[in-house]
Amino acid sequence: MTSRILVMPGDGVGPEICREAVRVLDVLAADHGLDIELDEALVGGAAIDVEGDPLPESSLAAAREADAVLFGAIGGPAWDNLERAKRPESGLLRLRSELGLFANLRPAILYPQLAHASALKPDVVSGLDIMIVRELTGGIYFGKPAGTGRTEAGLREAWNTMRYDEAEIERIGRTAFEIARARGHRLCSVDKANVLDVSQLWRDVMNELAGEYDDVELTHMYVDNAAMQLVRAPKQFDTVVTTNLFGDILSDAAAMLTGSIGMLPSASMDANGKGLYEPVHGSAPDIAGQGLANPLAVILSVAMMLRYTLDRGDLADKVEAAVGYALDRGLRTRDIMDDETQIASTQEMGGAIVDML
Amino acid sequence: MTSRILVMPGDGVGPEICREAVRVLDVLAADHGLDIELDEALVGGAAIDVEGDPLPESSLAAAREADAVLFGAIGGPAWDNLERAKRPESGLLRLRSELGLFANLRPAILYPQLAHASALKPDVVSGLDIMIVRELTGGIYFGKPAGTGRTEAGLREAWNTMRYDEAEIERIGRTAFEIARARGHRLCSVDKANVLDVSQLWRDVMNELAGEYDDVELTHMYVDNAAMQLVRAPKQFDTVVTTNLFGDILSDAAAMLTGSIGMLPSASMDANGKGLYEPVHGSAPDIAGQGLANPLAVILSVAMMLRYTLDRGDLADKVEAAVGYALDRGLRTRDIMDDETQIASTQEMGGAIVDML
Ligand SMILES: CC(C)[C@H](C(=O)O)[C@@H](O)C(=O)O
Ligand SMILES: CC(C)[C@H](C(=O)O)[C@@H](O)C(=O)O
Numbered sequence: 001m002t003s004r005i006l007v008m009p010g011d012g013v014g015p016e017i018c019r020e021a022v023r024v025l026d027v028l029a030a031d032h033g034l035d036i037e038l039d040e041a042l043v044g045g046a047a048i049d050v051e052g053d054p055l056p057e058s059s060l061a062a063a064r065e066a067d068a069v070l071f072g073a074i075g076g077p078a079w080d081n082l083e084r085a086k087r088p089e090s091g092l093l094r095l096r097s098e099l100g101l102f103a104n105l106r107p108a109i110l111y112p113q114l115a116h117a118s119a120l121k122p123d124v125v126s127g128l129d130i131m132i133v134r135e136l137t138g139g140i141y142f143g144k145p146a147g148t149g150r151t152e153a154g155l156r157e158a159w160n161t162m163r164y165d166e167a168e169i170e171r172i173g174r175t176a177f178e179i180a181r182a183r184g185h186r187l188c189s190v191d192k193a194n195v196l197d198v199s200q201l202w203r204d205v206m207n208e209l210a211g212e213y214d215d216v217e218l219t220h221m222y223v224d225n226a227a228m229q230l231v232r233a234p235k236q237f238d239t240v241v242t243t244n245l246f247g248d249i250l251s252d253a254a255a256m257l258t259g260s261i262g263m264l265p266s267a268s269m270d271a272n273g274k275g276l277y278e279p280v281h282g283s284a285p286d287i288a289g290q291g292l293a294n295p296l297a298v299i300l301s302v303a304m305m306l307r308y309t310l311d312r313g314d315l316a317d318k319v320e321a322a323v324g325y326a327l328d329r330g331l332r333t334r335d336i337m338d339d340e341t342q343i344a345s346t347q348e349m350g351g352a353i354v355d356m357l
Numbered sequence: 358m359t360s361r362i363l364v365m366p367g368d369g370v371g372p373e374i375c376r377e378a379v380r381v382l383d384v385l386a387a388d389h390g391l392d393i394e395l396d397e398a399l400v401g402g403a404a405i406d407v408e409g410d411p412l413p414e415s416s417l418a419a420a421r422e423a424d425a426v427l428f429g430a431i432g433g434p435a436w437d438n439l440e441r442a443k444r445p446e447s448g449l450l451r452l453r454s455e456l457g458l459f460a461n462l463r464p465a466i467l468y469p470q471l472a473h474a475s476a477l478k479p480d481v482v483s484g485l486d487i488m489i490v491r492e493l494t495g496g497i498y499f500g501k502p503a504g505t506g507r508t509e510a511g512l513r514e515a516w517n518t519m520r521y522d523e524a525e526i527e528r529i530g531r532t533a534f535e536i537a538r539a540r541g542h543r544l545c546s547v548d549k550a551n552v553l554d555v556s557q558l559w560r561d562v563m564n565e566l567a568g569e570y571d572d573v574e575l576t577h578m579y580v581d582n583a584a585m586q587l588v589r590a591p592k593q594f595d596t597v598v599t600t601n602l603f604g605d606i607l608s609d610a611a612a613m614l615t616g617s618i619g620m621l622p623s624a625s626m627d628a629n630g631k632g633l634y635e636p637v638h639g640s641a642p643d644i645a646g647q648g649l650a651n652p653l654a655v656i657l658s659v660a661m662m663l664r665y666t667l668d669r670g671d672l673a674d675k676v677e678a679a680v681g682y683a684l685d686r687g688l689r690t691r692d693i694m695d696d697e698t699q700i701a702s703t704q705e706m707g708g709a710i711v712d713m714l
Binding site for chain 2: 161166252
């Protein structure tokens with residue numbers, strides 16, 4: 001059956017990196033029997049400029065019909081002064097929510113070829129391989145009530161609500177336990193249960209689930225300690241599960257530990273195997289359009305798509321191997337460059353992957 | 358006028374490190390004209406064990422009467438199974454709130470003598486000197502409504518509210534601008550204004566204040582990016598101001614960057630110069646009572662007390678210089694030890710500081 005893939009390039013470096021990912025998909029279709037149909041839709045600032053909306057109805061409809069979305073990046077100074085609900089970011093938040101993409105998988109892997117790029121000492125990060133599972137459609141990002149008003153004394157005030165119910169926690173918990181089971185059998189749940197009621201419920205539900213996964217060791221850690229431990233000894237972690245907000249913060253820190261944030265993919269999954277795949281890095285408007293961006297994060301996002309939605313783990317392995325060869329051969333975009341390697345443009349790097357496939 | 362100092366040793370290593378801090382205060386009183394009166398009160402698990410309450414009325418009353426509180430550390434596995442409101446942590450939260458200690462100052466400094474202890478590469482952290490100013494009596498730690506209940510479908514749910522009004526933001530903002538003014542004249546305000554209404558108000562008020570402090574450069578950063586930048590290039594920061602929750606997470610990460618969290622003091626200030634001074638590290642129950650804990654964080658907390666509450670910057674300088682000499686001489690507690698230095702017990706380290714004063 002033909003799988004429909006919607007490409008949403010977005011803003012900044014999004015279009016140029018997505019172009020390379022599409023070349024990869026094209027060659028997999030032509031030479032390796034991948035049965036796909038590609039479509040493209042506007043999102044983010046690009047959509048605001050054309051349609052006045054970061055997630056136009058037509059884009060949302062196309063995303064609903066697709067089996068998987070390949071997402072570039074969104075945002076930039078051009079749209080920073082709009083009110084929040086009209087900014088590029090809110091298009092992404094609506095997309096996650098409308099598609100029910102509750103499980104955000106964010107691997108933080110150190111590529112041995114790039115160990116020099118980490119700010120951490122080699123022995124602290126060598127071999128790092130963490131999977132952060134972030135809840136993506138609940139918590140304080142979406143909790144009601146949220147808004148602004150006046151106190152009794154007439155002062156401006158504003159509020160957001162961090163809210164979870166047990167079904168939301170159980171759902172992401174199961175995903176995380178399954179992932180931990182397929183990895184190192186260790187799951188660390190991160191919360192702030194010593195202060196927050198909502199974290200206590202989170203912890204209770206995780207503990208209840210643990211009974212069903214007795215081959216996985218569940219531990220709990222407060223979020224402030226988790227932030228410390230990520231800096232002190234990140235290799236202690238295997239799989240981490242946490243809320244939307246804590247996951248936003250910790251997954252970015254974890255990604256940066258590797259020094260190769262331009263290399264890291266992510267997947268946002270619904271309950272039925274549909275996913276949105278995007279690089280962890282942002283739209284980098286300062287280098288957009290110059291061929292400087294690293295296309296490997298979005299190409300590795302294609303690999304995640306092949307594995308999790310398209311059921312072609314064989315091709316995912318091929319893509320990941322091609323990325324490994326490119327690094328072994330010394331190809332580097334500017335973000336991962338060092339003295340002994342040759343600099344490649346976005347297109348050259350994409351071309352190298354295509355050639356190897 | 359005699360200043361009243363209340364010592365609240367708390368749990369774990371709290372009592373043994375506070376003992377060394379008190380020796381320092383005693384010698385300053387005896388030999389350097391510091392006019393103080395010391396009292397002691399129970400807090401945390403130690404108070405639960407005796408009075409059934411982590412902050413008994415008598416302890417709170419003593420803290421109210423004091424000019425400054427010297428706080429050790431609280432918590433431990435012995436009290437982890439109590440319900441949250443009865444745990445040691447809630448005593449600390451109530452103390453902060455009741456005393457109006459809205460401004461939490463958390464320096465993250467790399468001691469050149471201890472550079473080897475950081476997980477980060479020397480060029481990334483050498484000379485690191487950040488001051489994180491965390492709002493401490495508002496936000497999601499105290500926002501109403503908070504609680505647990507049932508959804509319409511009968512599921513357990515729980516919620517907390519992240520709420521700020523403009524007066525709370527302005528108050529911490531002024532403190533932070535003043536601190537930035539006395540330091541490197543750069544203030545980075547951290548929020549999540551692309552997602553949270555409460556962060557947008559935070560950012561608006563910071564921008565309004567900036568007009569009054571035109572010698573301070575104000576920038577804004579999203580909290581996820583701040584977590585990344587702390588790992589990638591922490592020296593870009595001078596003074597950081599943020600909310601209670603974000604400050605909890607980021608200040609712990611920043612402290613750990615230095616590799617010497619056993620060295621870092623903190624101050625929690627009200628509007629009138631009263632402060633609670635405590636080490637950044639926790640109660641470390643695993644090493645309690647063995648003379649292994651590093652007393653320098655609490656001794657440096659005494660230095661902050663001398664500077665911010667007791668108006669004896671001269672003595673603060675002396676204490677900080679004594680700590681520097683002790684490190685120069687190679688004295689190390691276990692947490693900051695390396696191959697070439699001699700190991701000192703809690704008491705030996707405290708004694709060394711006392712001798713130098
Ligand atoms: C752009 C922003 C709304 C988003 C988030 O906070 O979820 C981003 O930081 C991310 O992590 O994907
Ligand atoms: C013990 C806990 C309630 C506290 C907090 O979260 O504020 C601690 O982590 C801190 O940072 O002082």
